Amino acid sequence: MSGTAMRASQKDFENAMNQVKLLKKDPGNEVKLKLYALYKQATEGSCTMPKPGVFDLVNKAKWDAWNALGSLPKETARQNYVELVSSLTSASQPSSQVEPGADRKPSAYETLEVTSEDGITKIMFNRPTKKNAITTQMYHEIMLALKAAGKDDSSVTVLTGNGDYYSSGNDLTNFTDLPPGGPEEKAKNSAILLRDFIDCFIDFPKPLIAVVNGPAVGISVTTLGLCDAVYATDRATFHTPFSHLGQSPEGCSSYTFPKIMGPSKATEMLIFGKKLTAREACAQGLVTEVFPDSTFQKEVWTRLKAYAKLPPNAMRISKEIMRSREKEKLRAINVEECNVLQERWLSDECMNAVMNFLSRKAKL
Numbered sequence: 001m002s003g004t005a006m007r008a009s010q011k012d013f014e015n016a017m018n019q020v021k022l023l024k025k026d027p028g029n030e031v032k033l034k035l036y037a038l039y040k041q042a043t044e045g046s047c048t049m050p051k052p053g054v055f056d057l058v059n060k061a062k063w064d065a066w067n068a069l070g071s072l073p074k075e076t077a078r079q080n081y082v083e084l085v086s087s088l089t090s091a092s093q094p095s096s097q098v099e100p101g102a103d104r105k106p107s108a109y110e111t112l113e114v115t116s117e118d119g120i121t122k123i124m125f126n127r128p129t130k131k132n133a134i135t136t137q138m139y140h141e142i143m144l145a146l147k148a149a150g151k152d153d154s155s156v157t158v159l160t161g162n163g164d165y166y167s168s169g170n171d172l173t174n175f176t177d178l179p180p181g182g183p184e185e186k187a188k189n190s191a192i193l194l195r196d197f198i199d200c201f202i203d204f205p206k207p208l209i210a211v212v213n214g215p216a217v218g219i220s221v222t223t224l225g226l227c228d229a230v231y232a233t234d235r236a237t238f239h240t241p242f243s244h245l246g247q248s249p250e251g252c253s254s255y256t257f258p259k260i261m262g263p264s265k266a267t268e269m270l271i272f273g274k275k276l277t278a279r280e281a282c283a284q285g286l287v288t289e290v291f292p293d294s295t296f297q298k299e300v301w302t303r304l305k306a307y308a309k310l311p312p313n314a315m316r317i318s319k320e321i322m323r324s325r326e327k328e329k330l331r332a333i334n335v336e337e338c339n340v341l342q343e344r345w346l347s348d349e350c351m352n353a354v355m356n357f358l359s360r361k362a363k364l
């Protein structure tokens with residue numbers, strides 16, 4: 001952004017979030033609380049969360065900071081965030097490259113744990129008590145983490161989950177946070193978010209590996225078709241219950257799945273919602289290799305560390321030549337799938353399915 005008088009765009013906001021991670025000097029708790037509050041206000045609006053108890057000191061301080069912003073408009077919060085980061089970066093010049101391990105700062109992400117070592121940036125979904133369901137905030141954080149990982153000095157990037165699940169897919173409570181424009185505006189915003197999220201996978205420049213540590217549902221399955229290799233524990237399952245949810249395929253799976261496994265197997269998954277075991281998913285080409293759960297982590301990370309020692313530029317260039325012909329096509333498919341879903345989210349079929357889950361009447 002040139003000059004603070006201009007309104008900060010979403011891109012400025014995302015750049016500012018990246019810059020925070022590059023700060024060489026800890027800005028101190030007061031500033032970190034201010035950044036947290038502005039971030040929450042800019043992405044979620046006014047604080048409506050219940051106040052944490054007096055003994056929950058950290059969360060209470062965060063809540064107080066966010067709540068103090070009252071009804072500050074999201075755009076103003078975004079602008080203030082960008083300006084605050086700008087003042088911090090001019091006081092402490094960031095390095096032009098992400099240093100190894102820079103992503104380990106615990107304050108950088110709330111829903112992810114991102115670490116970088118041995119040439120591998122690991123992006124771990126970190127909402128284990130919610131089966132790593134992906135909230136709106138988490139979509140934004142994954143996009144940020146992927147953009148940072150695409151530019152850092154690691155050779156490969158890994159997506160994995162904390163706890164017993166890889167991810168249970170879209171967090172269905174996302175549908176309950178309605179903006180002033182109601183369901184229509186929500187559906188439109190969600191379609192834009194989904195399009196941008198999937199574009200980050202399509203455009204990811206280095207080997208992107210999924211380490212599927214447990215069951216995967218919905219969008220966490222479809223995005224596997226955009227990864228370069230998928231290693232799974234034999235405890236993992238792969239489930240895309242879109243029809244059950246009144247929804248339709250996303251993540252370019254309407255194209256990648258028939259291509260990977262043939263149209264009839266893709267139909268069983270994407271239309272009839274058949275849940276695959278890890279071995280079935282491997283036989284159908286969605287999963288690269290399956291490991292016994294007892295040795296999964298050890299075997300996979302040993303292998304990944306060896307792969308990460310290969311010349312990074314060669315790997316990047318090989319990926320580019322393998323994938324570049326498809327990129328434009330994938331982007332167009334992504335847009336088409338998002339348009340269809342935008343309609344689907346407003347359908348009775350979808351709304352009833354979400355309500356049934358939220359009222360605890362239905363689980364997959």
Ligand SMILES: CCCC/C=C/CC(=O)SCCNC(=O)CCNC(=O)[C@H](O)C(C)(C)COP(=O)(O)OP(=O)(O)OC[C@H]1O[C@@H](n2cnc3c(N)ncnc32)[C@H](O)[C@@H]1OP(=O)(O)O
Pocket residue numbers: 129130131133134168169170171172173174190191193194217218219220241242245247250357362363364
């Ligand atoms: C904006 C872009 C939109 C892109 C669209 C993508 C489409 C999809 O991803 S479709 C897939 C959506 N996912 C689901 O429908 C899964 C719903 N969850 C379940 O059916 C079950 O939770 C489970 C089978 C995954 C796990 O069952 P289990 O009995 O083992 O555990 P629970 O007690 O149900 O879960 C613990 C805890 O986590 C909450 N939770 C789990 N998954 C979700 C989710 N997807 N959305 C919201 N919340 C989820 C669950 O409610 C429990 O919470 P509480 O402890 O507070 O009750």
